[in-house]
Amino acid sequence: MFSSQILLFFLLGLLLGSFFNVVGLRLPRRQTFTNDRSRCPTCKQTLSWYELIPVLSFLLQSGKCLHCKTRISSMYPIIELITACLFAYSFVRIGIQLELIIALLLISMLMMILVTDLIYMIIPNNLLLFFFPILIILRLIAPLDPWWSAPLGMFIGFSLILMIILISRGGMGAGDMKLFAVLGVALGIDKILLTLFLASVIGSIIGLLLLHLKWIKRKQPLPFGPYILLATLLAYFYGDQMINWYWHLF
Numbered sequence: 001m002f003s004s005q006i007l008l009f010f011l012l013g014l015l016l017g018s019f020f021n022v023v024g025l026r027l028p029r030r031q032t033f034t035n036d037r038s039r040c041p042t043c044k045q046t047l048s049w050y051e052l053i054p055v056l057s058f059l060l061q062s063g064k065c066l067h068c069k070t071r072i073s074s075m076y077p078i079i080e081l082i083t084a085c086l087f088a089y090s091f092v093r094i095g096i097q098l099e100l101i102i103a104l105l106l107i108s109m110l111m112m113i114l115v116t117d118l119i120y121m122i123i124p125n126n127l128l129l130f131f132f133p134i135l136i137i138l139r140l141i142a143p144l145d146p147w148w149s150a151p152l153g154m155f156i157g158f159s160l161i162l163m164i165i166l167i168s169r170g171g172m173g174a175g176d177m178k179l180f181a182v183l184g185v186a187l188g189i190d191k192i193l194l195t196l197f198l199a200s201v202i203g204s205i206i207g208l209l210l211l212h213l214k215w216i217k218r219k220q221p222l223p224f225g226p227y228i229l230l231a232t233l234l235a236y237f238y239g240d241q242m243i244n245w246y247w248h249l250f
């Protein structure tokens with residue numbers, strides 16, 4: 001019974017993950033994603049339902065378009081799989097509670113940002129403007145303990161990134177600043193600070209590693225989205241344990 005529910009959240013994540021790919025790909029180009037069916041970006045052939053099954057179509061077609069044989073980016077099935085795993089994990093960790101909706105919204109927003117960040121290196125305003133009021137309302141109904149952790153998290157998240165922008169002049173963008181304000185509402189003051197800390201640590205380690213392996217050049221701009229996603233989820237799901245562990249060091 002329980003495992004069938006986990007499977008349900010996994011499948012929901014697969015389906016929505018495929019939708020997040022489409023939104024992330026089209027939103028920055030101001031294309032609609034409701035009345036136009038998916039087409040191959042190369043040969044413009046309209047795709048049938050069996051070419052649009054998350055992950056499965058990609059595997060069955062060995063990652064190629066059936067019509068023109070152009071390679072399909074492996075980013076699409078990876079986004080679908082990560083979303084599916086995160087949806088299933090959120091259900092296992094949180095159970096059926098209002099907090100589960102907050103977790104799923106948070107994951108949805110971050111996955112779409114991951115797509116836009118990887119392809120265009122931007123965080124669309126429309127996306128943040130969509131999730132911001134919904135998360136505020138949900139945090140009013142399911143408040144953090146203490147309740148002021150959410151508004152303070154929003155304020156500090158915004159202000160800290162603003163300071164980083166002013167000091168580093170171009171290290172981070174206005175999109176990151178607005179994103180951290182939205183994340184602050186969902187995570188609260190302690191975990192938004194932890195998110196920023198983890199994102200910088202993960203970003204530095206991976207940046208140095210890529211530099212060492214000569215996969216990137218010095219000063220080459222890197223998408224910050226993947227680190228923010230990873231840091232946010234670590235802080236959201238394991239923040240209490242990490243903060244507890246830290247205090248017990250002394």
Ligand SMILES: [Zn+2]
Binds near residue numbers: 041065070
């Ligand atoms: Zn094609």
